[in-house]
Amino acid sequence: MSSPAPILSSMKVDGSRNYIIPADVHGRWIRLRRLGFVALIGFYVLAPFIPMGGHPMVQLDVAGRRFFLFGQTFNAQDFWMVLLLLLTFAFGLLLVTAWRGRVWCGWGCPQTVFLEGVYRPIERFFEGPREKRLRQANEPWTGERVLRRVAKLTAFLLVSMVIAHTATAIFVSPRELWLMIAEGPGTHLEAFSLTTGFTAILMFNFTWFREQFCVVLCPYGRLQSVLHDRDSVTVAYAEKRGEPRGKAHKTLETGAPKVGDCVDCRKCVNVCPTGIDIRNGLQMECLACNQCIDACDEVMVKLNRPTGLVGFASQTELSGGARRVVRPRLMVYGALMLLSAGTLGVSLVNRTPFEANVFRQHGTNPFVVDGEVVRNAFEVHVTNKNPAEARFSLALTAPVSGAEISVGTPTIELKSLTDAHVPVMVSIPTSSLSMTPVELTLTVKDETNGSQRVIPVRFMAPPMHH
Numbered sequence: 001m002s003s004p005a006p007i008l009s010s011m012k013v014d015g016s017r018n019y020i021i022p023a024d025v026h027g028r029w030i031r032l033r034r035l036g037f038v039a040l041i042g043f044y045v046l047a048p049f050i051p052m053g054g055h056p057m058v059q060l061d062v063a064g065r066r067f068f069l070f071g072q073t074f075n076a077q078d079f080w081m082v083l084l085l086l087l088t089f090a091f092g093l094l095l096v097t098a099w100r101g102r103v104w105c106g107w108g109c110p111q112t113v114f115l116e117g118v119y120r121p122i123e124r125f126f127e128g129p130r131e132k133r134l135r136q137a138n139e140p141w142t143g144e145r146v147l148r149r150v151a152k153l154t155a156f157l158l159v160s161m162v163i164a165h166t167a168t169a170i171f172v173s174p175r176e177l178w179l180m181i182a183e184g185p186g187t188h189l190e191a192f193s194l195t196t197g198f199t200a201i202l203m204f205n206f207t208w209f210r211e212q213f214c215v216v217l218c219p220y221g222r223l224q225s226v227l228h229d230r231d232s233v234t235v236a237y238a239e240k241r242g243e244p245r246g247k248a249h250k251t252l253e254t255g256a257p258k259v260g261d262c263v264d265c266r267k268c269v270n271v272c273p274t275g276i277d278i279r280n281g282l283q284m285e286c287l288a289c290n291q292c293i294d295a296c297d298e299v300m301v302k303l304n305r306p307t308g309l310v311g312f313a314s315q316t317e318l319s320g321g322a323r324r325v326v327r328p329r330l331m332v333y334g335a336l337m338l339l340s341a342g343t344l345g346v347s348l349v350n351r352t353p354f355e356a357n358v359f360r361q362h363g364t365n366p367f368v369v370d371g372e373v374v375r376n377a378f379e380v381h382v383t384n385k386n387p388a389e390a391r392f393s394l395a396l397t398a399p400v401s402g403a404e405i406s407v408g409t410p411t412i413e414l415k416s417l418t419d420a421h422v423p424v425m426v427s428i429p430t431s432s433l434s435m436t437p438v439e440l441t442l443t444v445k446d447e448t449n450g451s452q453r454v455i456p457v458r459f460m461a462p463p464m465h466h
């Protein structure tokens, strides 16, 4: 087996960039990945434009502190739920990485999804396959080649502009986005600068930087060595079966016939988007894209040998041990993920589409004795988190007779994500006040959908001597 490459695969020995041009690949994994790319690109690009519950499916109105996600409306007070969501995602990522390596990188990360699902096919369309481009790299430029390069970069620019505008639509509504486009950059200089800046970053990233993002920049990529263990199942080369490698007709130096299944065709290396040779063992640059598996399987089928020379294995399996799936690391990550997801799920199910709190009015005495009744002044704070306008009513439940509530307005009407402070006066006849304080409950009901919140309220009164 050859020794591991001493430098990054995407770097030449003189330190300059070794621009990776992966070869075309065919097989079951690439077919599956393309299906995933279509679904994910559809989601990433269309989510801010598809209406759900009266708002876009995904809109993060940071300026207005309103967030619309899958038909639910959130405000800044719900930020803890976003933290729970991020925790669920983070623990899920830890779990998947410890179990199957960098599958997120190869299958779900927007960097891969857009590079392999959009930019690379465009490049292939205008500039042809790897072999042609490698050949042309040593030939003088022709008019046709210049034209093809210009057409490719124009297509890249258009795609980058679409993605950047989609990203802007996440923060403003699609309607606002159209208005901004119609009114021109002069009127919306800030949004225009952000969108242009993002387009430039996309162009830099997808035209030139590419796999460098995954190899040298992404912090998650840098953490792989601590997230993996010897039982993590990754893309791996079956060294015992493949070595000694060489063309089928070759013999070993000793004169013995070659016995390994690897014919050293380097197809697994040529299709690799990070340019590594998986036969050198597990490497941090491996994105678990499975392209080398497809490439090698194709070779094995042609040679009439069993597929899977490049397949999936853990380090333990490669050194002769048995695959161990259930292990403490996975159980801890899994439990933490389920805990965050469960807490989030329960919070969402029990969530009322409004907030309601009761405060004692500032600057007033806790109670006022007015002849035969005692009064307490409160203030009810209601926030409507419904995606549309809603009507709220208040009702009082008291364990004593004669308790009355008087509200400034009989019903409180609120537009989506607006709030109101409503003064409320509660009166109880002194004849009912043998014991103080009195524990009351105030029910705030959303008349538009029937959901309600029951809030305990303490009624204060002076000691009564009947």
Ligand code: SF4
Residues within 6 Å of the ligand: 235, 268, 271, 272, 273, 274, 275, 276, 277, 278, 285, 286, 287, 288, 289, 290, 291, 292, 293
């Ligand atoms: S080694 Fe194989 S799985 Fe890993 S990045 Fe390269 S082609 Fe993809």
Ligand code: SF4
Residues within 6 Å of the ligand: 237, 242, 245, 261, 262, 263, 264, 265, 266, 267, 268, 269, 279, 295, 296, 297, 299, 309, 310
């Ligand atoms: S594709 Fe398979 S046979 Fe060809 S070099 Fe890679 S491991 Fe060896």
